[in-house]
Amino acid sequence: MxxxxxxxxxxxxxxxxxxxxxxxxxxxxxxxxxxxxxxxxxxxxxxxxxxxxxxxxxxxxxxxxxxxxxxxxxxxxxxxxxxxxxxxxxxxxxxxxxxxxxxxxxxxxxxxxxxxxxxxxxxxxxxxxxxxxxxxxxxxxxLRQRLKIIVDLSISSQLNEEKAYFLNWAKQRKGSINFCCTKMKIWDAPDKVIREIMNVFHPEHITELELYTDWTLLRLAHFAPYFGQMKNLEKVFLAPLHKNTSPIMNITGASKVKCIKKIISQFSKFNCLQHVFMKRVHFLRDHLHQILGCLRTPLQTLSITHCLISQTDLDSFSCCHNLFKLKNLEIRGVTLFALDLMPLRGLLGKLAGTLKSLDFQWCSMKDSQLIVLLPALSQCSQLNQINFYSNDFSMAILKDLLQHTATWSKMNVEQYPVPLECYDALGHVSRERFVELCQELMDTLRAKREPKSISFATNVCQNCGKTCVYGQGARLCSCLQ
Ligand SMILES: [Zn+2]
Structure with missing residues (x-):
């Protein structure tokens, strides 16, 4: 053997x-x-x-x-x-x-x-x-009779050989096979390609749409009817960097309003939308409240990044019932310093039992605004993640905030800006004050609860492009090392 x-x-x-x-x-x-x-x-x-x-x-x-x-x-x-x-x-x-x-x-x-x-x-x-x-x-x-093919698609103007082969194969068989796309990403793609794909993969099957385009408002408006047909959409990510670089492509004020209205009205057609992400949607100002007013279902996630919003938009936050079950609220790179945040406080008050993550990075908020939010913030007992980086808070208000967070027992990751007192008149960070004040804030918090992961960060250094971060010890930007 x-x-x-x-x-x-x-x-x-x-x-x-x-x-x-x-x-x-x-x-x-x-x-x-x-x-x-x-x-x-x-x-x-x-x-x-x-x-x-x-x-x-x-x-x-x-x-x-x-x-x-x-x-x-x-x-x-x-x-x-x-x-x-x-x-x-x-x-x-x-x-x-x-x-x-x-x-x-x-x-x-x-x-x-x-x-x-x-x-x-x-x-x-x-x-x-x-x-x-x-x-x-x-x-x-x-358990169906006709063969069904399910795919996720990422479409751009440059389709590789395999994707082009598959899409051409699918186009020729759309009468005999049910094609179903659940997640669709659209990069800049010609109208003709999008039209052909939507004819094969019916929009009603799409549950997640990511739109990364540099389309003009006019092109977005042309796409709007397909968008509206995505009735089963659960998650949408819109990042249209529309650019009217050519004077020929510029549209009149009336046409602009018509295009925006057409795009926004589609939001009233989604039966199960739960997560909305909008990044650099430049036409959003004065229209966000219209989108929120159109929604048919309660959202779990609202993310607005690098957009301009108006007081009218913000006012709608406290009365839009479809925001009252949010688990994730992200307002990043949205300048808030000139706005009255009482409606935001109203919303946070409604979210005390549901909100898990809150992100206000790069909002240029001031002390007076954090004071407005504080009573509602301190009641958000389900929070496990918070980010206040790149806001302008003094030592006194940061201390006050940390002293009112005893209910944040589920917090995993918390990120705060360093106090304004860490900077000199020219905006440069003082190493000594940075270490001393951040340690004092850390001690203030530890007197209330034991943090899991906490950090205080400066704004980006104008010389080296890095930040100083105080967390598990101090990490300085290149200039201060
Ligand atoms: Zn530096």
Whole structure:
């Protein structure tokens, strides 16, 4: 005896399958169902494209999640997969036998493949599994008649070869396959490409949209009807840096208002919107309150970054019921120093039992404004993250704030600006005052509760572009070292 372990059942099956790909379809139908997912992973790992094609065509289950297996930068593998789908569409199956109904190309690992790895671990256990157990892991939506293909798409003007191939393939089959895109990212892409994609992947399936464009208001308005059709949108990220650089592209005041109205009115069409992120949305000023007023569902996240907002916008915060269940509120890079923050205090008062993270970085708030927010802030007992970096607070008000945070028992990460007293008349940081005052603030807080992660930071140094941060000790900018 050589002492070698005899080949396990799955190893024998693997050898049989991979040795003769041309005959794979015959043994595939005789292989116990529990080994098929494992064999399929092996075929992908070894880039056995002919076997991939054959296995997809003969796939005996209703669901096939290939997103974690397929490399979208390998055209041959993608072609093999899609050729297999084409073959599957024309193939006749015996009555009652499961057949592929959902091809999931999203890049997420699925529990489906865990069954295969369990089978790898133990032959004896694997032999007791049968096809019913594999099918149990399938989502309910697998029970459909027409083949459905689910993808996440990132669209730009420069589509790589594989993506262009896939989209062209999909376009030609939109009558025979249900195409469904759940997450869509749009970088700057021509209208024609977007129109074609929306014709194949109906907008109502999109649950997450990220729009990173430099579109003008006019182009955004052209896109608005597609946006409005995304009725099942849960999360939207808008960062349109529209730039009217050409005088020809400039539009009149009346047209501008019309375009903005068209874009904003779409927000009244979303049935399950929960997370809204808006970054550098330059037309937002004086219109944010209109967007908030349009919402049909309570938000969990509102993030406004590097936008201008008006007092009218801010006033709507305290009376917009769809903000009263926020878990995350982010107002970053929004200049607040000239605004009355009472409406924000009103909102924070409503969020005492729900708000988990609060971000007011780069808002140029002053002492008088923090004093307004303080009574409501101190009641937000669920907060686990707060960021006040880059605001202009004195030592006295920072101390006052920290003394009123005894209820913040869930706080994990807290970030504050250093007090104004750390700077000299020219705005330079004094190393001694920085260390001394930050330590004093730290002691003030520790008298109330024990922080987990806390830091005090200066504004960005005008000379070296870095900040001084006081947390676990002091880290100075390059000039002060
Ligand atoms: Zn410096």
């Amino acid at each position: 050589s002492g070698q372990t005899p080949p396990t059942l799955q190893k024998r099956a693997r050898q049989t399958q991979l040795r003769d790909e041309a005959l794979a379809i015959s043994p595939l139908e005789n292989v116990p169902a529990v080994y098929i997912p494992w064999l399929f992973q092996e075929a992908f790992a070894g880039r056995h494209n002919s076997l991939i094609k054959t296995m997809v065509a003969a796939w005996p289950f209703q669901y096939l999640p290939v997103g974690s297996l397929i490399n979208m930068h390998n055209l041959e593998t993608l072609q093999a997969l899609l050729d297999g789908v084409d073959r599957r569409l024309t193939r006749k199956f015996p009555p009652g036998r499961p057949k592929l109904q959902v091809l999931d190309m999203r890049n997420v690992h699925h529990v489906f493949w865990n069954i295969g790895s369990d089978a790898n671990d133990s032959d004896s256990d694997a032999e007791t599994l049968d096809e019913k157990q594999v099918v149990k892991a399938l989502p309910r939506y697998a």
